[in-house]
Amino acid sequence: MNARKRRRIAFVVSLLLGGAAAAVLVVSALQDNVLYFYSPSDVYAKKVSAGTAFRIGGLVQKHSVKHDSGMTMKFVVTDGARSVPVEYKGDVPSLFREGQGVVAIGRLDGAGLFQADQVLAKHDEKYMPPEVVDALKRSGEWQKGQ
Amino acid sequence: MPSLFEFANPKKFMDLSGVLLPWLVAATALTMAAGLLLGFSTPPDYQQGDTVRIMFVHVPAAWVAMMAYGVMTVASIFGLVNRHPLADIAARAAAPIGAVFTALGLITGSLWGRPMWGAWWVWDGRLTSFLLLLLIYLAYIALNDAIENETRAARASAVFAIVGAVNLPIIEFSVQWWTTLHQGESILRKGGPTIAPVFLWPLFLMALGYTFLFFVFWTIRIRSEILNRRARTLLEMRAG
Numbered sequence: 001m002n003a004r005k006r007r008r009i010a011f012v013v014s015l016l017l018g019g020a021a022a023a024v025l026v027v028s029a030l031q032d033n034v035l036y037f038y039s040p041s042d043v044y045a046k047k048v049s050a051g052t053a054f055r056i057g058g059l060v061q062k063h064s065v066k067h068d069s070g071m072t073m074k075f076v077v078t079d080g081a082r083s084v085p086v087e088y089k090g091d092v093p094s095l096f097r098e099g100q101g102v103v104a105i106g107r108l109d110g111a112g113l114f115q116a117d118q119v120l121a122k123h124d125e126k127y128m129p130p131e132v133v134d135a136l137k138r139s140g141e142w143q144k145g146q
Numbered sequence: 147m148p149s150l151f152e153f154a155n156p157k158k159f160m161d162l163s164g165v166l167l168p169w170l171v172a173a174t175a176l177t178m179a180a181g182l183l184l185g186f187s188t189p190p191d192y193q194q195g196d197t198v199r200i201m202f203v204h205v206p207a208a209w210v211a212m213m214a215y216g217v218m219t220v221a222s223i224f225g226l227v228n229r230h231p232l233a234d235i236a237a238r239a240a241a242p243i244g245a246v247f248t249a250l251g252l253i254t255g256s257l258w259g260r261p262m263w264g265a266w267w268v269w270d271g272r273l274t275s276f277l278l279l280l281l282i283y284l285a286y287i288a289l290n291d292a293i294e295n296e297t298r299a300a301r302a303s304a305v306f307a308i309v310g311a312v313n314l315p316i317i318e319f320s321v322q323w324w325t326t327l328h329q330g331e332s333i334l335r336k337g338g339p340t341i342a343p344v345f346l347w348p349l350f351l352m353a354l355g356y357t358f359l360f361f362v363f364w365t366i367r368i369r370s371e372i373l374n375r376r377a378r379t380l381l382e383m384r385a386g
Contacts, residue, residue: 008227015305019312027316027323034324036270057325093264095193103327120264125332127198128342129189 037103040082050108056084057103057122065098077102077114084108088116095121154232156372163365170365174358181351188344197261202348204254206356211251211279212314214244214360218286219311222304232368234300235375237307238290239367243360245283252280263327271320272328275313282310296375 027034037057038046048054056077064076072089075098086104096102101122106115136142181202191198221237224230255273256266267273286303293299321330333339339346 005227008229012223012226012308015308016311019309022309023312023316034271036268036324036326039325057327093262095262096264100193118264120268120327121262122327123193123262123329124340125329125335126340127191127194127201127332127345129344130192131189132342133192 039079040077040084041079043084043108044082048108050110053105053107055103055105056086056114057101058083060096060098060100060102062098075102077104084114085112086114086116086119088119090119092119093121095123154228154230156232159232160369160372163369167362167365167369170358170362174355174362177351177358178355181348181355184351185348188348191345194262197258198345200254200258201345202352204251204258205349206353207247207254208251208276209353210356210360211244211247211276212317213357214240214247214364215279215283215307215311215314217360217364218244218307222307225300226304226308231297231300231375232372234296234304235368235371236364237304238300239371240364241283241287241290243363243367245280245287247356247360248276248280248283251276265327268327270326270328271324272317272326275317275320278313279317282313286310 037055038048039058040056043056058077058079061076061078061083064074066074068074070089071091072087073092074085074087076083076085078084086106088104088106096119101124103120103122104114104116105118105120109115133142185199185202188199190196218237218240221233221240225233225237255276259268260266286306289306290299290303293302320326321328332341341349
């Protein structure tokens with residue numbers, strides 16, 4: 001390998017390292033700002049003040065969905081450790097259901113109730129036909145360890 | 147042993163790719179037909195119903211969009227280090243194809259997001275970094291076209307492509323580093339894939355089909371650029 005080629009390889013390596021270093025700096029500077037949502041535990045840990053707009057994400061707690069008169073509904077977002085009650089007026093996506101992932105966009109009111117302007121469904125990375133789910137449930141393997 | 151660089155000779159590349167291209171087209175047609183057939187015959191998903199079939203056109207588009215960038219980066223490195231015109235041509239030829247696959251991934255993802263998440267678009271880490279991939283492709287194409295001298299255009303855009311490659315791991319790990327609306331990794335994860343085999347088969351076939359399709363387009367674009375440059379040289383010789 002001649003000297004010129006070695007110099008070019010060093011240049012390419014320095015480009016890769018420079019790009020990676022820039023990315024590490026940017027990504028670490030962004031930190032929490034890139035989080036799409038806070039979990040209920042984050043909300044307590046960060047003491048998010050009332051009126052600040054943010055997104056909260058977690059699971060819709062089982063048996064927590066309640067429909068009031070009209071379009072208003074209430075449900076509880078939980079991450080297992082902490083939970084936050086949510087009030088929302090409008091349509092929910094078809095994947096919205098109890099025990100499933102959800103992201104709500106809005107703000108806390110003075111009483112600690114999250115007033116959502118928008119509710120999005122978050123699904124997990126599992127894909128399987130209903131028969132497989134039935135079989136897993138029969139054998140007791142469904143959602144084991146969760 | 148013949149080295150890979152023997153095929154870096156444009157004449158040899160034209161001969162070899164001319165023989166390979168029809169087979170590549172046949173492989174694309176076969177795998178895509180089989181993938182679509184299987185994709186429409188799988189049972190629905192337990193949560194998403196029939197909408198899950200969008201996965202078979204969305205996920206391969208996103209994979210190939212990133213693979214195309216990887217191919218472009220490797221060609222750029224060879225262009226910078228070996229100063230071979232064919233590597234420059236190969237890098238430049240991959241960019242528009244990669245951009246189209248990226249756009250396809252964004253569009254199919256949007257069509258999937260609306261019925262499932264309830265939103266066409268959100269600014270989470272995965273979606274934003276993937277949109278950035280499209281912008282990097284477009285900037286690469288613009289940079290390459292802006293410089294008149296072929297060799298200098300190739301040098302400058304190769305530098306840009308190599309630095310831009312840092313976005314690939316960011317896209318890949320975005321769903322691990324940050325909370326995102328986009329779901330996490332289904333295939334390359336501890337404990338094996340979380341996609342049932344009935345869905346994995348059409349997914350892999352479609353991924354193979356998209357990959358072949360990329361190589362078909364790439365080969366055609368490299369071949370036509372070689373012919374283009376030959377024709378230009380001939381014209382210049384006649385004029386001179």
